[in-house]
Amino acid sequence: MFFLKIYDYSSLVVDTLCDEPAGEDNAVACFYFDSAAQKEQSAMSVLGALLKQVASSLEKIPKEVTDAFRKHKKFIGGRELQLSEIVKMLGSLSSTQPTFLCLDALDECAERDRAKVLLSLKDIIKISPTIRVFLTGRPYVGDEVGGKHFIEGTALVSISPPNGDIIRYIQTNLAEGTSSGRWM
Amino acid sequence: MTAVTDNRSEVLTWLSPLEPHLRHNDIRTTRVKDVGDWLLRTEEFRSWKNGDGQGESQKATMFCSGNLGVGKTYIR
Numbered sequence: 001m002f003f004l005k006i007y008d009y010s011s012l013v014v015d016t017l018c019d020e021p022a023g024e025d026n027a028v029a030c031f032y033f034d035s036a037a038q039k040e041q042s043a044m045s046v047l048g049a050l051l052k053q054v055a056s057s058l059e060k061i062p063k064e065v066t067d068a069f070r071k072h073k074k075f076i077g078g079r080e081l082q083l084s085e086i087v088k089m090l091g092s093l094s095s096t097q098p099t100f101l102c103l104d105a106l107d108e109c110a111e112r113d114r115a116k117v118l119l120s121l122k123d124i125i126k127i128s129p130t131i132r133v134f135l136t137g138r139p140y141v142g143d144e145v146g147g148k149h150f151i152e153g154t155a156l157v158s159i160s161p162p163n164g165d166i167i168r169y170i171q172t173n174l175a176e177g178t179s180s181g182r183w184m
Numbered sequence: 185m186t187a188v189t190d191n192r193s194e195v196l197t198w199l200s201p202l203e204p205h206l207r208h209n210d211i212r213t214t215r216v217k218d219v220g221d222w223l224l225r226t227e228e229f230r231s232w233k234n235g236d237g238q239g240e241s242q243k244a245t246m247f248c249s250g251n252l253g254v255g256k257t258y259i260r
Contacts, residue, residue: 006250011211012220017233032207040202048200056196069195081199125244132232133245142249155228155243159250 006136007032009159010104013134017100027099029053033108041109043116047086050101054093064089087120091127099131106137114141118149125151223248 010030017028029050033041055065068089072079093099101121106114121133135145136159145151223229232246 006248007211008215009220009223009248009250011208011215012224013229014208015212016224029204030208031202031204032211045200045202049202049204052196052199053205055199061192061195065199066195069198072198078198086199121245129244130235131244132235134232135245135247137247137249139249139251142247145245145247151245153243154245154247155232157223157226157228157246157248159223159248 006159007104010102010134010136014100014102017102023098025097027054027057027094027097028102029057029100030102030104032104033106035108038108038110038113041113043113043120044081044083044086046103046109046113046117047083047090047120048081051086051090051093054090054099058093058097062089062093064092083116083120087123088127091124091131094124094128094131099128100134101131102134104136106135106141108137114144115149118145118151122149122151 010032014028014030017023017026020026030053031046031049033046051065055061068081068085072081090101101124103117103121106117109117125131125133133151135141139158142156145154146156228243228246232243235242235244
């Protein structure tokens with residue numbers, strides 16, 4: 001059997017944003033949640049990873065990031081960033097260039113962390129209204145985004161690909177033979 | 185020069201040890217050409233990307249929901 005995976009859509013969106021002819025200055029950061037890696041994928045590490053990508057897309061790491069680094073390094077063994085500091089920096093860096101954050105499969109993120117991630121995104125949008133956030137997940141997470149973790153101004157789209165997509169996918173896989181498939 | 189480079193990677197690693205671009209590169213190599221293009225053609229996607237929605241339709245966030253069997257299942 002051949003199926004599409006939701007992360008194919010996320011990666012397609014990421015590549016589209018990166019390859020846009022008019023989007024040379026686009027900063028695009030992505031994150032793919034994995035239920036088997038929930039321990040490592042805390043809200044802190046995830047938001048930190050987004051900030052890392054946005055910061056590294058710039059020619060020079062912004063002063064506010066290096067300043068924070070130096071400040072925290074003063075503590076013996078180094079001190080960790082706070083989520084609120086990451087949110088502030090992401091918001092401020094996103095105000096200087098077109099910035100896109102893409103987070104895939106939010107349902108695979110632990111519930112507590114998901115609440116923190118969504119709240120942080122909401123705060124970042126408040127600081128930088130021009131930022132664009134692309135999210136995927138099962139419908140119940142969509143309900144959260146429209147309900148208890150409400151993010152204002154969210155366009156909801158249901159992924160149910162037209163048949164043509166599925167047929168093309170099957171044809172490609174058949175043409176490539178079994179070597180591209182994963183055997184269970 | 186080396187010191188500057190080292191410092192850059194040290195700062196970035198301090199922000200997060202995770203390397204999501206590696207996962208992205210894995211996925212994009214197995215993605216099938218043209219699949220999912222319908223999503224890029226939707227009005228929702230275009231106005232989200234360009235940020236050119238007017239008033240109420242101006243959306244900073246786009247959420248794509250998929251159920252098991254639609255987008256989440258593995259290829260076998």
